[in-house]
Amino acid sequence: MLKYFIVTIVLLLAVSCVPQARTVTVYPSNDSFAWEWAPSNNYGSWSHSRIGKRGLNLQLDPNRGKHVWTALMFDLTPYSGITIDSAIVAVYIYETVGTFPPNEVWIAKCSDDWEENDLTWNNRPGYHNWLVPPAPQYAWWTIDVTTWAQAWIDEAYPNYGLWIGTNATSVSDFWIYTKEEPGTEVDPQLILYYTGINLESSSDEN
Numbered sequence: 001m002l003k004y005f006i007v008t009i010v011l012l013l014a015v016s017c018v019p020q021a022r023t024v025t026v027y028p029s030n031d032s033f034a035w036e037w038a039p040s041n042n043y044g045s046w047s048h049s050r051i052g053k054r055g056l057n058l059q060l061d062p063n064r065g066k067h068v069w070t071a072l073m074f075d076l077t078p079y080s081g082i083t084i085d086s087a088i089v090a091v092y093i094y095e096t097v098g099t100f101p102p103n104e105v106w107i108a109k110c111s112d113d114w115e116e117n118d119l120t121w122n123n124r125p126g127y128h129n130w131l132v133p134p135a136p137q138y139a140w141w142t143i144d145v146t147t148w149a150q151a152w153i154d155e156a157y158p159n160y161g162l163w164i165g166t167n168a169t170s171v172s173d174f175w176i177y178t179k180e181e182p183g184t185e186v187d188p189q190l191i192l193y194y195t196g197i198n199l200e201s202s203s204d205e206n
């Protein structure tokens, strides 16, 4: 009997030491949008954010809208030292105007710091960008940011967050929730996939 007990304990220890594939979900520490139409306005406390090209009133807008970009920042300092297998940004698109402009929407690392209650179009940070896959409607839009997330964790690149924006010429408008939306079910997320010990997800304080 004792032999079986010892064998069981050894097997349990062996299994617990095998690295396991895990995920951790990080919610934004800052989120907002910047709108070329109202370039000195701040939207950091709003419960939604936007990506597109839109005016206040399409029929009255001689320029057929102005660009609007979403800014997201995720605090990764609790995860210092880990090596991730991959990372995705996920935002829930709950409203759309127009069609997603192919090859004109991008995700970008912000090149300077910003705060959600201060960000405007006029003071927006610069960016280093790449194009992203088309967004769905009324569904999660996921974008691979593995390389950037590992660089932020390693502090190889300053973590000033990212933009999701467009330089599209056609009118479109994609709406997502922000961390100000109650609960976390539809908040923007950075999901880290890694192998190792269990880590705690962040909260959004709302």
Ligand SMILES: [Ca+2]
Pocket (backbone or CB within 6 Å): 030, 031, 032, 043, 044, 045, 046, 116, 178, 179, 180
């Ligand atoms: Ca916000």
